[in-house]
Amino acid sequence: MIQLGHDFIDALEDLSEERGLDVDVIISTLESALSSAYGKYHPGNQEIEIKINHDTGDISVSELRKIVDVIADKDKEITIRDARAIDKNAELGQTLRIERNPKDFGRIAAQTARQVISQKLRDAERDLAYGAFADKVGDMVNGIIYKLDGDQVIVHLNDRTDAILPKKEKIPGEIYKPGNSMMFYVLEVKHQARVPKITLSRTHPGLLKKLMELEIPEIQQGIIEIKNIVRDGGARAKVALVTLDPNVDPVGACVGNGGIRIKAVSSALKGEKIDIIVHSADPLIYIKNALLPAQISRVEPILDQKNEATAYVYPDQLSLAIGKAGQNVRLAAKLTGWKINISTLEPDRMPTLKDIFHDVFNDK
8 A cells, every 4th residue: 555645635635725626636637647657667568456545645556357267468367266365255257456565656656646736737727727718709808018929929918828919910010018008809719738829919800899899888888889890900990880879979979079089999009090980771871981081972883883883072082082002992892891983073163155155166
């Protein structure tokens, strides 16, 4: 009999309560690990059974032998005669447990116990971290910038859990200084062998949605509904809204007095410009709204093309409608799901004599 002792069991129970580990699972894992260790300590093909007393910490080591008439495998079988010398009630076909007390195995047992418990602690911390964030995919979390690792950023979510912000999820030009606190969108959580892999985003439309929910009570309460969001992270975004209360102006509610609400959202996203758009079931009205801040004269569908339209603007609105490097019209197209062409109109003016008598002038 090998003894780990009462102190081992008491310590194990304390650890179980503190870290949320299952004592029975640890002991079962330890029994399996000791069986494997015994095989290395005592080479052979014996079948080993190791049991740990949950109350005393005593370890029993037994070799299992099948009782036979004629031995074919000396490591796994025993004759009925030899079996009855150990247990007078032994019968053919039964399995006989022969208790062993291998020298120095207590030291191996203690080392194995330490390894098993350490591994279980690591597993528990990994599972705890995964469980804490697995249901946060699609949610917003606060994190502290820890360090830059090549093109990606390592972010502390809590004392035991780190996440990564990949290059493609970073806002272009944004500074990630260690120690700074930021809000992130939880893009993905993967359960891995060592630690869960948590991937964050600063460019996902969901981050803007969560920030608006945080800052704008009418969105929290469901009075205003966000229909769609498109973003060029850190540069510009368009948010399409509808109000479920005709007495609530969705644009005014989101902007807030003096722009205080939308400024708070924008400042959390490196000053990203946010266009608040009123959604419409009429695609032509929706396109006109989506092209804000440009003033659109009219929108006409291209009849032989599916989901394609032309927006007409006066020359002084052309650059606004298109936007820098085409950003405004591109985001509007993404928001509405329509291909949008921009065309200019001639400015309104009084007719001249040449306009009125064009046939006379043309004849000359």
